Amino acid sequence: MTTVAECLPLARKACDYLTASPDPYHAVNNAATKLRVAGFECLQARKPFAGKMRPGGKYYYTQDDTAIVAFTIGTQLDVDRPYGFKIIAGHTDSPNLRVKPRSKRTSAGECVQLAVECYGGGLWHTWFDRDLDERAAFRVNKEDHLQPIIGTKSVLEEEAKEQLQDGWTEFQEPELLSLISAELGVEAKCIVDFDLCLFDMQPAAIAGIKSEFVHSGRLDNLATCFVSVEALLTHAESSLAGDTDISIVILFDHEEVGSGSTTGACSPIMSEAVRRISSALSPKSTEDFHSAILRQSFCLSIDMAHALHPNYSNKHEKGHAPELNKGIVIKTNRNQRYATSLISDHILREVARRESLTPPQAFVVRNDCGCGSTIGPTLAQNTGIRTVDAGMPQLSMHSCRETMGTMDLMNGLQLFLAFFNHFREVDNQLSEGYCCDIEQR
Template sequence: MTSDAHQLAQRFLAFVNASPSPFHAVEECRRTLLASSFIELKEKEAWSLKPDSKYFFTRNRSTLIAFTVGGKFVPGTKSGFSIVGAHTDSPCLRVKPVSELSKAGYVSLGVECYGGGLWHTWFDRDLTVAGRAIVRAVDGQLQHRLVHIKRPILRVPTLAIHLNREVNSDGFKFNTETQLVPMLATAVKSRLEKTKGDDGKRRAGVEGKHHSTFLKLLSEELECSVDTIVDFELCLADTQPSAIGGLENEFIFSPRLDNLMSTFCALEALVTSSNAPGSLASDTSARIISLFDHEEIGSRSAQGADSAVMESTLRRIVSNVESNKDQRDTAFQETVAHSLLVSADMAHAVHPNYSDKHEENHRPVIHGGPVIKSNANQRYATNSVSGTVIREIARKHNIPVQEFVVRNDSACGSTIGPIVAGNLGMRTIDIGNPQLSMHSIRETCGVDDVTYAVQLIKAFFEDFPAMDARLDVD
């Protein structure tokens, strides 16, 4: 591991530690882009885009799209979009709209299961909450505010083995509605405020839905009064920070690798490539990163990959960039035909204790470089054309890449690649860094693979237009 790789991995740790929710992840990306002279746009406003310039916008503060317009980008000629897609969400527990629970002398927090998590890993962890709140300001404005309680306030305790002697022989089984419930406090009446009025009826607003002490803690973090909190969306998160570990400091142990790793690498590559002297001035493409919310639950939402946000963005770029002088009706379609989407999501590294779960010729290893994911049934969108582009770029820059195909007797996961490819009719490839313990509260990947992914995505942004010119494939 080089010092540069170690430093990049440390920057990733800082990013993921600061991103306990999709809202925080988008805000971290936003700060990085603003510091790198990207101009923030608003979807509600008209756009006027200039060549050799950098832009971004957010939707719902949980999805972010950033792009650069090359100095020689002319829609409808031989210019295209070089896109990297990732997602900001991860499987987690989320606070229910009415969360106050009380049973057996404990005050607990009602939660929902978001996505397909390995829920048994959430037991006996020091948990907290993070997300966004809508707060009513003094002037009546409704404001988006981030909140992150940076200390353990919640825990889902396991049942002692003395009361469940069969747990090791029969497996750890539990009901996600009744037994995956985090405790918040003991219900000692003299120490807790009542959440109901003297008439026994629930109070209005959030005060009638959540425990008063929990709301008080949120209000202190938000620096507002409880009665100005209109609503909130909160994720539960582990308070243990990410870390570099292993005998040779080669592993990253972290929550939310799926998919903040790809989000970070895409952002890093876009910023680095756009900051290189003269890189944008001579570029014929528009370089784009699309960081979507809601991938873990199917992407079908206003800010998910299966929404109109991607097509809407591409059409607005074509229509509003100054270099589009002829405004031909087919300019958008021609530009899409010259484009490629790299769908970047994490991949399954071969497991030392379950190696038979992988097809014998497709066993990606940690530190082996980004994984090209293929599936004949189009659960991944990779084909020979898109695969050739990435393999050729990797070969040119001496970046290792690996291959993954799921076993025929195993179900194959999917990601945003086939969704966006189907919506846009765009060439697409699915790739991702290898990791272990996917969808656990703590996941594992390799330090060197962070560097490999950033190098590959950066090279894609810089080399794809020339590569596309060499492709004699319609």
């Protein structure tokens, strides 16, 4: 059994990634950097993929800087026979405060404030009295009570430079533009627009008497982003030679607000990736060939799960209350708020069993509570690919600062690697057994 001490190196790497990734832009850029350093080739998504890839290759590309697709092609993949895509899907966004297009806000008294918009379903009361910074590529009354203070009028006016009046900058807080221009090393007049996300400046940290917890903002869902990329990197280094399929990680944006964007799970990113990659490898492939590939594929939709809180244990269904440091959670909802099915649940559990890993926990929401959702059902209905919704357990989801178990980072990494390594054999045996059972009946 893995110990906390054995999990600490991975947890420290996760903390570094979390601290360095305050928004989707940085999350994707940092993931791309890790892939590039590991020898993954960057593809230009605006150009054809034909002739750009081969079995044994490692590739990635991005979509609008906030979504990323990374994949490896098994050395033993036969391009003339249907193969499968082993998919891990997650999302790069988290609830936060975002600066409005017109950042200047008229404030009473001495304080100078920024106009911000609430993004996603955050626990907004946890954002009070925090040291906030901004990064980008930038029942509380959310309109009146969540506007952050950036300074005082007397000091800012004393040091303020002449403001440009060009139709855009006149609606921006001058000191905000000065801050951005200084950070970028350009004049304020060179800034044409921004997308700024506010975040808590406190870095991610390992805590607990035995270092059994990780505290950070954006665990939902950057912990998944980190672990899934680490799993793909490890798989590429150790298991690519014997792989007969394609292992792929897809990280979407805008899950927290419904996924309905060019970078969200409602977009054609995943179905397009499968089609473009398979067509590039097999230029003569037909629609029937592509459909066979979809039927041989499988998706792990990974999003953080609500762990049992000792102070609110009545919020969980008895028998379906995941605990920290006890392994990945499989989420089920018969009303299809989660995409998990009988078959997809079994496949993930069997993958874990073959590596003697911590068995996945089970989560079902109480009958008297509403059930959340994630990208799994959207991906399943858009592609027809079998999907299981799962995730690492955490406390304080959507808080400005969240908590998860140190060991669950390793539990996630081990399970994702087992999925890449054992899915094909599990699926083949399951398909053979199912066909035999039908024939006997």
